[in-house]
Amino acid sequence: MRDGMTSVTKKAMDDLKKRAEAAQNLEKEKNKAEKSAKIAAKTVEKLSAECKNAEQQNRELNAKIAELEAAAPAAAPAAAPVATCKFL
Numbered sequence: 688m689r690d691g692m693t694s695v696t697k698k699a700m701d702d703l704k705k706r707a708e709a710a711q712n713l714e715k716e717k718n719k720a721e722k723s724a725k726i727a728a729k730t731v732e733k734l735s736a737e738c739k740n741a742e743q744q745n746r747e748l749n750a751k752i753a754e755l756e757a758a759a760p761a762a763a764p765a766a767a768p769v770a771t772c773k774f775l
Contacts, residue, residue: 692700
């Protein structure tokens with residue numbers, strides 16, 4: 688052993704180094720997870736806004752459809768009659 692380290696001391700130092708590396712890796716993973724969570728939250732917020740816009744557009748289109756359907760029976764009799772021709 689060098690520097691007067693016993694085998695027990697060396698093992699303890701190696702163990703501490705491994706634990707420090709593991710702690711650094713865990714910190715990196717935690718940071719990645721936090722970043723992913725922020726991205727997911729922004730995506731959910733964006734999709735929620737898009738969903739609300741789509742719902743509003745659907746309501747507007749349904750109102751327009753109802754309006755056109757209500758006007759259709761009144762417009763039908765005003766249509767010009769179609770003449771048919773018979774070919775010999």
